[in-house]
Amino acid sequence: MQSEIKRCQNCKQExxxxxxxxxxYEKIDVPPPTWCPECRLIRRxxxxxxxxxxxxxxxxxxxxxxxxxxxxxxxxxxCPRCWWSDDWDPMEYGREYDFSKSLLEQIRELQxxxxxxxxxTRHQTLTNSxxxxxxxxxxxxxxxxxxxxxxxxxxxxxxxxSEDSFDMMMAESCxxxxxxxxxxxxxxxxxxxxxxxxxxxxxxxxxxxCTNCFGCTNLRNKxxxxxxxxxxxxxxxxxxxEFNLGSKKSIQTAKEKALELHMKFPRKFMHGSHNxxxxxxxxxxxxxVHNTFIGTGSExxxxxxxxxxxxxxxxxxxxxxxENTQNVYETVGSGINLNNVKxxxxxxxxxxxxxxxxxxxxxxxxxxxxxxxxxQHCILNKQYSKESFDKxxxxxxxxxxxxPYTDNSGRTYRYGEFFPSELSPFAYNETIAQEYFPLTKKxxxxxGYLWREPDTKDHKITKNVDSLPDHISDIDDxxxxxxxxxxxxxxxxxQCTTAFKVISSELQFYKKMNLPLPRLxxxxxxxxxxxxxxxxxxxxxxxxxxxxxxxxxxxxxxxxHFHGTDHCPNEFETPYAxxxxxxxxxxxxxxxxxx
Ligand SMILES: [Zn+2]
Ligand SMILES: [Zn+2]
Ligand SMILES: [Zn+2]
Ligand SMILES: [Zn+2]
Numbered sequence: 001m002q003s004e005i006k007r008c009q010n011c012k013q014e015x016x017x018x019x020x021x022x023x024x025y026e027k028i029d030v031p032p033p034t035w036c037p038e039c040r041l042i043r044r045x046x047x048x049x050x051x052x053x054x055x056x057x058x059x060x061x062x063x064x065x066x067x068x069x070x071x072x073x074x075x076x077x078x079c080p081r082c083w084w085s086d087d088w089d090p091m092e093y094g095r096e097y098d099f100s101k102s103l104l105e106q107i108r109e110l111q112x113x114x115x116x117x118x119x120x121t122r123h124q125t126l127t128n129s130x131x132x133x134x135x136x137x138x139x140x141x142x143x144x145x146x147x148x149x150x151x152x153x154x155x156x157x158x159x160x161x162s163e164d165s166f167d168m169m170m171a172e173s174c175x176x177x178x179x180x181x182x183x184x185x186x187x188x189x190x191x192x193x194x195x196x197x198x199x200x201x202x203x204x205x206x207x208x209x210c211t212n213c214f215g216c217t218n219l220r221n222k223x224x225x226x227x228x229x230x231x232x233x234x235x236x237x238x239x240x241x242e243f244n245l246g247s248k249k250s251i252q253t254a255k256e257k258a259l260e261l262h263m264k265f266p267r268k269f270m271h272g273s274h275n276x277x278x279x280x281x282x283x284x285x286x287x288x289v290h291n292t293f294i295g296t297g298s299e300x301x302x303x304x305x306x307x308x309x310x311x312x313x314x315x316x317x318x319x320x321x322x323e324n325t326q327n328v329y330e331t332v333g334s335g336i337n338l339n340n341v342k343x344x345x346x347x348x349x350x351x352x353x354x355x356x357x358x359x360x361x362x363x364x365x366x367x368x369x370x371x372x373x374x375x376q377h378c379i380l381n382k383q384y385s386k387e388s389f390d391k392x393x394x395x396x397x398x399x400x401x402x403x404p405y406t407d408n409s410g411r412t413y414r415y416g417e418f419f420p421s422e423l424s425p426f427a428y429n430e431t432i433a434q435e436y437f438p439l440t441k442k443x444x445x446x447x448g449y450l451w452r453e454p455d456t457k458d459h460k461i462t463k464n465v466d467s468l469p470d471h472i473s474d475i476d477d478x479x480x481x482x483x484x485x486x487x488x489x490x491x492x493x494x495q496c497t498t499a500f501k502v503i504s505s506e507l508q509f510y511k512k513m514n515l516p517l518p519r520l521x522x523x524x525x526x527x528x529x530x531x532x533x534x535x536x537x538x539x540x541x542x543x544x545x546x547x548x549x550x551x552x553x554x555x556x557x558x559x560x561h562f563h564g565t566d567h568c569p570n571e572f573e574t575p576y577a578x579x580x581x582x583x584x585x586x587x588x589x590x591x592x593x594x595x
Contacts, residue, residue, distance in 0.1 A: 008036035031416040037303045044319045044332040045433035046421040047345045050145040052430035067118035076115040083117035090371035094382035104405035107368050114370040155522045169529045203258035215258035217265045218594045246472040248516040264554040266585040269574040279573040281534050293536050330418040343418050409448035427452035459499035461485040465519050472516050486521035494527035534575035543568040543586035550583040559592050
């Protein structure tokens, strides 16, 4: 078989389908894709709303609930307690397949009547953690998303097994830490990135087993370093006092100085370890995994994202979250023992042979179902015998190709396409799509996406951000009563909520750690952290090691490299685009410099 160049039905750009891809499509019995990998990713991300939360009524118990669906959603929304109860039966909404309409049209009709859970959480696993989504096993947490097993954390995403930490992104086993990204087993780590097994770290990048370091990068087993220079303990502590870190202005100055230094040191072309034959970013313990971002313990996977729990094999276009999954294709928000799950959203726990299905917990042989638990042989929430299911399924798939769905932009959906974004219950800017592929309202509408104006009616700003004292020592408990206006005033494109509050545990944390108050709302803070993370795009590049120094001359190598004084010949796929200023080294050159 040969690779084939296709033109994306959506963006009209060319993309390549490799021979290996054809083998996979044949194996799981789907036609090759008509959309390019990036357009397919965005289409799935449109079904993933983590952080747009609303207060609304549960349509069953009528109590107030927190929901990822606003109160004007055109379908019933049940609070998690009601949705998971036996007080309603999703099979009541079952219907005959209608051969006069397309399947996706009929799914839309089923969507409009079938109740969905207000949040993607298991309420039984949450203690005093009401304002969270896609999160489980939390205690005393607030505005935490895509996170598990945390206590006393707030404003974070992808935070696992952590305690008393705020504004973290991609944290694993962190404690008393703040504004840090991709840190593992860190204690009192602030404004830092890619650190591991370290404590009392400020404004640092890529440290392992370090303590008391400030503004450093690429260090291993070091103590009392400031901007990569060694100091005595006394000097270090004296300097730290001088930095005056309780002041917002001082924090800004330190941040800029650290960033300037970090740009003069090499970075590895991707984040990853213990891999064999992989491309992507933040990939660990994986084999034959390509174009994948944030993945662990996977094998033969392509175009995946957030496969954070191990045991995923032969999966393509699978976005969030995995764990013992196989033959999953074009699926989002699903995991835990899946096999042969296609074109589906939120299918969790022992699910196999399922297509075009949403909110399904346990089950097999389902087509176009919504909200079922442990059912078999159903189409459009209607029960069939095994024989009639097989026969009808074959008929429906044939019918999907003879009467395809056409969306409002004229794109056609035959068997083999994921749900069109117009079938998403969310507007583009409520979803993860806006975080990674931000659009303006105009751009979104031109591309046929829904857009939602932010709700601002709840916020009466009582404290202007300009009137906040610069230093934390000038803030008292009175701040807890204030509604502070976000510095962005809703003018950014970052799901700005225009105002925010400071919660009591957060204020105690700032006081204890001597940190100034933030000036942005939690969503805007999240978007600033996202900008420090690499994009979900790869480019082919050459190592920027020019023999004895980096190509730009900013970094002088400290050891002899395998290529001697010649330019390194290695090439790779990297999320660092060629126009970026970072010094990007291949695995070998990087390992020679940073052990
Ligand atoms: Zn495309
Ligand atoms: Zn904001
Ligand atoms: Zn190199
Ligand atoms: Zn080199």
